[in-house]
Amino acid sequence: MRADSIVFAIAGICFGIILGWVIGTQQASRRNATQVQLQQSAPAASATAGDAAAGGTRQPPALDEGKVQSLLTIIKSDPKNVGAHVQLANTYFDAERYPDAIKWYEEALKLDPKNPDASTDLGVSYYYSGRTDDALKQFENSLKLNPKHAKTLFNKGIVLAFGKRDLQGATDAWQQVVQLAPGTPEAQAAQQGLQGIAAARGRAPAPSPAPPGG
DSSP, rough: HHHHHHHHHHHHHHHHHHHHHHHHHHHHTHHHHHHOOOGTTTTTTHHHHHHHHHHHHHOOOOOOOOHHHHHHHHHHTTTTOOOHHHHHHHHHHHHTOOHHHHHHHHHHHHHHHTTTHHHHHHHHHHHTTTTTHHHHHHHHHHHOOOTTTTHHHHHHHEEEEEEEHHHHHHHHHHHHHHSSSSSSSHHHHHHHHHHHHHHHHOOOOOOOOOOOOO
């Protein structure tokens, strides 16, 4: 095993400290941009242990068919209703129906291409569909719309860490979160991620630069 692979494996364990925050805020945060759930990105051994403890394979949440039909009715009568498109995508995302979520996020962005939240949600959906490179490209699109979008930077860090095994890239992204959004849940989680990487490397994390004008 390469040395950097060992570092990543240890870091994967350390990332568990922010798992609870991500899961706990997933539903509420999605309306302002989705947070990647580390549970689906953690080392396979950890996932296996979690399934065993739960007594079997975790089942995805049920799709809210009533809500889907209601939103489809709205879209049929008002095809340019961006909010309905995003809500429909969110509903499919909540049920872990990522291909369907991708379809409706993409449709929403055709109507409102300057929506960084929907763009970031689309990137997360790409990642869960195994399209890591597309996810990162979509996050870059979000950051072009809003370079200070903390949730995009936080998600970017997770995808770089778990999808690309790029701990330095994740560090850079999370340091930006800490700098741009101090005191927010995203910054707190990013700081814990930075501490996890630093612990895996056996050194203290370097202090983040003060925000401009601070």
